[in-house]
Amino acid sequence: MSEAAKDVAQALRVLVSKGLELTGLTDVQLLQLAIVAAVALGLALLLKDVISTFLIPSIKVELTDAEANDKIEAAKYQLGQPFDKDVVPCYDPSTMQLLGHLPAMSAAEVRARIARAKDAQKVWRNSSFSQRRKLLRILLKFIIENTETICRVSARDSGKPLLDAILGEVVVTCEKIHWLCNEGERYLRPERRSSGIMSFYKSARVEFHPVGVVGAIVPWNYPFHNVLNPLTAALFAGNALVIKVSEHASWSTGYYGRMISAALAAAGAPTDLVQFVTGYGEAGSALVTGGVDKVIFVGSTQVGKLVMRAAAETLTPVVLELGGKDAVIVAEDADLSQVVQIVLKAAFLNCGQNCAGGERFFVHDKIYDKFLEQVAPLVRNLRQGNPLGDEPVDCGAMCMPGLAEKVHGLVEDAVARGARLLAGGKLRPAAEMGGQFYPPTLLADVKPGMKIWEEEVFGPVMSVVRWQTDDEVVALANDCAFGLGSNVFAGNQARARAIASRLEAGMSSVNDFATTYMCQSLPFGGVKHSGFDRFAGVEGLRGLCVPKAVCEDRMPLLMKSTIPPPWQYPVQPNCVAFGTSLVAMFYGPGLVYRARGLAALLHCLVFPGAYGKKASGAGGKPKAA
Numbered sequence: 106m107s108e109a110a111k112d113v114a115q116a117l118r119v120l121v122s123k124g125l126e127l128t129g130l131t132d133v134q135l136l137q138l139a140i141v142a143a144v145a146l147g148l149a150l151l152l153k154d155v156i157s158t159f160l161i162p163s164i165k166v167e168l169t170d171a172e173a174n175d176k177i178e179a180a181k182y183q184l185g186q187p188f189d190k191d192v193v194p195c196y197d198p199s200t201m202q203l204l205g206h207l208p209a210m211s212a213a214e215v216r217a218r219i220a221r222a223k224d225a226q227k228v229w230r231n232s233s234f235s236q237r238r239k240l241l242r243i244l245l246k247f248i249i250e251n252t253e254t255i256c257r258v259s260a261r262d263s264g265k266p267l268l269d270a271i272l273g274e275v276v277v278t279c280e281k282i283h284w285l286c287n288e289g290e291r292y293l294r295p296e297r298r299s300s301g302i303m304s305f306y307k308s309a310r311v312e313f314h315p316v317g318v319v320g321a322i323v324p325w326n327y328p329f330h331n332v333l334n335p336l337t338a339a340l341f342a343g344n345a346l347v348i349k350v351s352e353h354a355s356w357s358t359g360y361y362g363r364m365i366s367a368a369l370a371a372a373g374a375p376t377d378l379v380q381f382v383t384g385y386g387e388a389g390s391a392l393v394t395g396g397v398d399k400v401i402f403v404g405s406t407q408v409g410k411l412v413m414r415a416a417a418e419t420l421t422p423v424v425l426e427l428g429g430k431d432a433v434i435v436a437e438d439a440d441l442s443q444v445v446q447i448v449l450k451a452a453f454l455n456c457g458q459n460c461a462g463g464e465r466f467f468v469h470d471k472i473y474d475k476f477l478e479q480v481a482p483l484v485r486n487l488r489q490g491n492p493l494g495d496e497p498v499d500c501g502a503m504c505m506p507g508l509a510e511k512v513h514g515l516v517e518d519a520v521a522r523g524a525r526l527l528a529g530g531k532l533r534p535a536a537e538m539g540g541q542f543y544p545p546t547l548l549a550d551v552k553p554g555m556k557i558w559e560e561e562v563f564g565p566v567m568s569v570v571r572w573q574t575d576d577e578v579v580a581l582a583n584d585c586a587f588g589l590g591s592n593v594f595a596g597n598q599a600r601a602r603a604i605a606s607r608l609e610a611g612m613s614s615v616n617d618f619a620t621t622y623m624c625q626s627l628p629f630g631g632v633k634h635s636g637f638d639r640f641a642g643v644e645g646l647r648g649l650c651v652p653k654a655v656c657e658d659r660m661p662l663l664m665k666s667t668i669p670p671p672w673q674y675p676v677q678p679n680c681v682a683f684g685t686s687l688v689a690m691f692y693g694p695g696l697v698y699r700a701r702g703l704a705a706l707l708h709c710l711v712f713p714g715a716y717g718k719k720a721s722g723a724g725g726k727p728k729a730a
């Protein structure tokens with residue numbers, strides 16, 4: 106036991122014996138008392154928790170037939186079927202069943218929605234953090250009570266298996282709400298900063314004011330999380346949100362939108378605070394230029410550039426969360442029994458339709474064959490089909506029409522240029538498969554020069570690359586236009602960390618995959634063609650605010666700013682000498698400079714007449730006597 110620990114133990118002994126002396130209790134009685142007190146405290150905390158949970162209002166959301174029963178038969182949607190350009194047709198990509206139509210909004214409708222959100226935000230910006238937490242807790246309670254329905258609706262809209270919906274739609278959303286409720290206020294409260302040397306008598310702080318109306322434009326891969334992600338942060342920061350959902354996954358916003366309206370009403374928030382925009386690129390473009398105060402764009406690099414160009418017209422700030430092509434590096438000493446199942450999830454969760462999805466798997470030469478031997482049969486045995494059918498499936502459908510064909514083109518090109526196809530890789534038309542599917546595919550010996558080396562796949566393809574030295578794998582991984590996430594597995598964690606630190610990416614997970622997103626305190630975002638600025642985490646939350654710098658007198662009765670006499674208009678001949686001596690006194694490198702500065706300052710004040718008549722102060726030097 107260390108000396109310090111011995112001292113503490115001795116102090117405790119003295120305290121207990123004094124306590125026994127004072128109360129007249131035996132040590133057994135004291136122990137009993139302590140146990141009773143601990144149990145009472147535990148019960149009180151439990152009761153508080155039960156009461157506060159009970160006090161969170163519950164909301165009810167009526168379901169339409171198609172939302173309540175995903176087995177009902179509906180007319181089939183034919184790809185390429187002509188339709189009115191004023192509507193967005195919604196269909197289930199796993200079955201091609203037509204789910205309905207939503208309006209393709211005009212620019213005028215988008216602007217009207219922004220105006221409604223603006224009015225609502227004028228009220229909401231004054232809401233307290235406890236009211237904002239209440240809103241989030243209402244949503245969280247609803248999500249917990251309706252997890253399966255939320256996942257089924259998402260599965261129908263986007264074709265993902267229920268487990269993938271739980272992981273990618275619900276868990277991350279709950280984690281985010283939990284973080285916002287627990288830590289959000291801490292990062293949005295005014296933050297003290299140092300006031301500097303010359304302003305030592307001031308107090309300085311940053312205040313985080315809501316930007317106003319946030320415009321979010323989101324893709325189709327996670328229809329629930331893509332809405333709740335910007336919504337929870339934007340509203341918690343005191344903003345309103347206008348959100349443009351993807352034309353390829355709009356149907357579920359009916360259910361999610363009713364959930365949000367009910368939660369806003371139950372929290373006493375203005376119900377116009379969240380506005381949905383449905384439609385195509387024109388509607389998204391109208392949102393960018395329609396008067397929102399900040400744009401969060403989540404989508405492809407190509408469209409991200411258009412958004413940035415449009416936002417330049419109105420000088421609207423943008424966050425760009427764009428494509429990714431994440432590297433997963435596996436070193437020769439990695440624990441394959443851990444790695445194999447993780448890399449399968451990295452490649453095939455949500456059928457590979459993840460921005461931060463594993464696309465490039467760099468496996469060390471020494472374990473390359475063993476890795477492929479273990480992974481290949483598992484990929485071949487992945488079951489694919491309708492996630493809401495009678496048989497369980499591991500992989501679902503491709504949400505976006507035409508994506509399966511695009512992915513297949515990349516696979517064919519890689520095979521033609523020497524890649525080995527070890528699983529999948531066969532395109533079967535939607536009519537034959539009953540839905541838009543592309544099989545889980547494994548490609549070995551992928552190399553630079555293949556299209557798949559450069560382009561984002563956004564589909565169920567695991568491309569495996571061989572490497573030998575750490576320098577080589579870093580160079581290979583960085584040979585990429587994208588830089589969103591990155592992942593390194595090695596038995597030696599320090600080596601994994603060292604490799605990760607050299608990767609050009611916005612995020613790195615060491616001995617895990619994309620785990621940074623489960624830490625909602627961390628920022629999410631990329632470098633290079635994966636975009637810029639950050640969403641999520643402290644940085645993302647504060648990014649939804651205007652960071653206003655405020656400075657005021659620390660003790661106004663004792664000291665306040667006044668312009669020193671030499672600097673008052675008309676300025677005095679000693680004004681420059683006064684300035685130079687002040688600079689030396691405050692910022693001089695060491696005591697000698699500072700003392701000289703002080704002496705010069707005193708001279709300046711005591712003998713102002715020594716500085717001539719000119720305001721220039723003759724270079725700060727006293728005139729010759």
Ligand SMILES: NC(=O)c1ccc[n+]([C@@H]2O[C@H](COP(=O)([O-])OP(=O)(O)OC[C@H]3O[C@@H](n4cnc5c(N)ncnc54)[C@H](O)[C@@H]3O)[C@@H](O)[C@H]2O)c1
Binds near residue numbers: 350
């Ligand atoms: N970095 C991230 O956080 C993240 C997350 C998910 C997806 N993504 C990326 O999204 C892409 C897939 O999604 P997608 O196919 O829906 O992307 P996309 O860029 O085609 O569309 C995204 C959204 O932008 C809208 N849009 C289209 N043209 C527009 C315009 N001119 N102005 C404004 N909005 C416009 C679309 O209607 C849609 O709502 C992939 O590249 C993927 O990596 C990135």
